[in-house]
Amino acid sequence: MPMKLRFIMLLLIPMLVACDPISQVPSSPPAVVGTRAVIQRHRQEIYAEITAVTGKLVTTEMYLQGESIAEFSAYRGLYPVSGREPHYQYEADFDEAVLEQLFPLKTGNEVSFSGNLKRLDRGTSYDFWSHVAVVGEKTLSLSSGPRKVFVVDIITETSSGDRSKRRTQTVYFDPEYSMVLKSVQHEDGYKNYWFVVSVELPGEETNRTAPPRPRSGTVII
Secondary structure: OOHHHHHHHHHHHHHHHHHOHHHHOOOOOOOOOOOEEEEEEOOEEEEEEEEEEEOOEEEEEEEEOOEEEEEEEEEOOOEEEEEEEOOEEEEEEOOHHHHHHHOOOOOOOEEEEEEEEEEOOOOEEEEEEEEEEEEEEEEEEEOOEEEEEEEEEEEEEEEEOOEEEEEEEEEEEEOOOOEEEEEEEEEOOEEEEEEEEEEEOOOOOOOOOOOOOOOOOOOOO
């Protein structure tokens, strides 16, 4: 290869890398451990706190009246891959790398994948298929200030034997916080709806009382 052509190719390589959208995504989510959110759900006030960032998984614990009621880990904070509540514990087995195609988030990005969901509390499992699509952008008004979010539709179909179920969910995702700020879910004719009222980063002062810690020995199973 002529020297001049080799030089041009060397110049083009970093340009191509810079144009690759996947390469612009941080290897780890920008979530900050200790970030807290106040959630309104069915007239109840629930606290959520980011407790860990492990690789691309963001772990969040939720409290109601000072008691830990749930914990889940989500891919970059968007798509849950495991979780536990009282009498319910699950783990999704699928190629998580597929979700990386969504990032950096942009309207029109979408992926489909299938896998197996294990009910660890029951010792059972069933197959699932999921479609995740970024359908728009929006600004949400929180008491802690406005936040720009991506609107993401998640359709999940599960099957076990002759039975199948379909769940549709629209989430409003804040990529800077790696946190869902609003969720609307439809399944079996029922609607489940919740939204974040405010978000507090570690070190920020707030007039809102912090959620009391669960009593020693509290375990979710």
